Amino acid sequence: MADSVVLDAVDLHILRLLQNDARSTYRELAAEVGVAPSTCLDRVARLRRTGVILGHRLQLNPAKLGRGLEALLLVQVRPHRRELIGPFVDRIRALPESRALFHLTGPDDYLVHVAVADPADLQRLVLDEFTSRREVARVETRLIFQQWECGPLLPPTPSAHLSSD
Amino acid sequence: MADSVVLDAVDLHILRLLQNDARSTYRELAAEVGVAPSTCLDRVARLRRTGVILGHRLQLNPAKLGRGLEALLLVQVRPHRRELIGPFVDRIRALPESRALFHLTGPDDYLVHVAVADPADLQRLVLDEFTSRREVARVETRLIFQQWECGPLLPPTPSAHLSSD
DNA sequence: GTTGAAATTTAATGTCG
DNA sequence: CGACATTAAATTTCAAC
Numbered sequence A, B: 001m002a003d004s005v006v007l008d009a010v011d012l013h014i015l016r017l018l019q020n021d022a023r024s025t026y027r028e029l030a031a032e033v034g035v036a037p038s039t040c041l042d043r044v045a046r047l048r049r050t051g052v053i054l055g056h057r058l059q060l061n062p063a064k065l066g067r068g069l070e071a072l073l074l075v076q077v078r079p080h081r082r083e084l085i086g087p088f089v090d091r092i093r094a095l096p097e098s099r100a101l102f103h104l105t106g107p108d109d110y111l112v113h114v115a116v117a118d119p120a121d122l123q124r125l126v127l128d129e130f131t132s133r134r135e136v137a138r139v140e141t142r143l144i145f146q147q148w149e150c151g152p153l154l155p156p157t158p159s160a161h162l163s164s165d
Numbered sequence C: 001g002t003t004g005a006a007a008t009t010t011a012a013t014g015t016c017g
Numbered sequence D: 001c002g003a004c005a006t007t008a009a010a011t012t013t014c015a016a017c
Helices: A009-020 A026-033 A037-049 A082-094 A119-131 B009-020 B026-033 B037-049 B082-094 B119-131
Strands: A053-060 A069-077 A098-104 A110-116 A136-149 B053-060 B069-077 B098-104 B110-116 B136-149
Touching: A009 A026, A009 A037, A009 B053, A026 A037, A037 A053, A053 B009, A069 A082, A069 A119, A082 A098, A082 A110, A110 A119, A119 A136, B009 B026, B009 B037, B026 B037, B037 B053, B069 B082, B069 B119, B082 B098, B082 B110, B110 B119, B119 B136
Parallel strands: none
Antiparallel strands: A053 B053, A069 A110, A069 A136, A098 A110, A098 B136, A136 B098, B069 B110, B069 B136, B098 B110
């Protein structure tokens, strides 16, 4: 199930449209793609079943929720052993300020994307939830000036997946 | 419009549920929250109007789309001037491999989250789209071992937004 | 791919605090 | 007057043809 799925032009077209607006109706999709609504329904159901589509997520505005400051924290965990990093990951994920967490190669073991109210709130978070922990050897804080979502995620070589008849 | 919006317990409950599953129907939301479906509709419409809810996004599985390797690229752009970084940002956002882009404080100006097919594909991307560019002074590549979404994004002090009568 | 029934969304109206 | 509930119409989903 970890292998890539064979997607035809209709699947790709639907995915591209849904990534622009995940609330598109099957009718709208069908009109745009040039197939029947029920076909769109079947295709989307298959994409969900095969795990290509993981889910639908709400995109919120952190600033409107009193979290106008975002930052990335580069964290070194020492020693980097399973019995320490398991609980570390669980705790970071449970923080209301955490938005995303990455386990990385390189000098920093983890990158944490956080959203806080203001610089004082960020300082509190870093001091109370990170540097105060024994397993956290170092935290580097980088503020986010601006961030962008990028274009739709699609297979690297769409034409290679298509039959050309 | 940049200020935070006053949200009551019903709004917060709806947001929490929608962040778990953005495809919940208003009927389901209403049953869970304990209000009428039309009230849920009104609340969600208001949350969209006031900019708390920005949109609904499809969550895809990069591995299923032939992009099983993800990485973060830390990029220094020199000189860091508007006339250079504007086109740089536009170009990075347009790359099919780009998933997200951040403008940061600290020694690295940008962080780019990319999804590629394999290490060779990553090497091609870094060489052809980053280091070959005159304005890119340095690129540091960090592979992503694992990543986690975190809990729902909610106001820092929910009770402070609620009237206690 | 098309049709038709069931469910959902959505707007309008009515009612309570 | 504002917020919520009820009702009804339009749309969408989804299964059967």
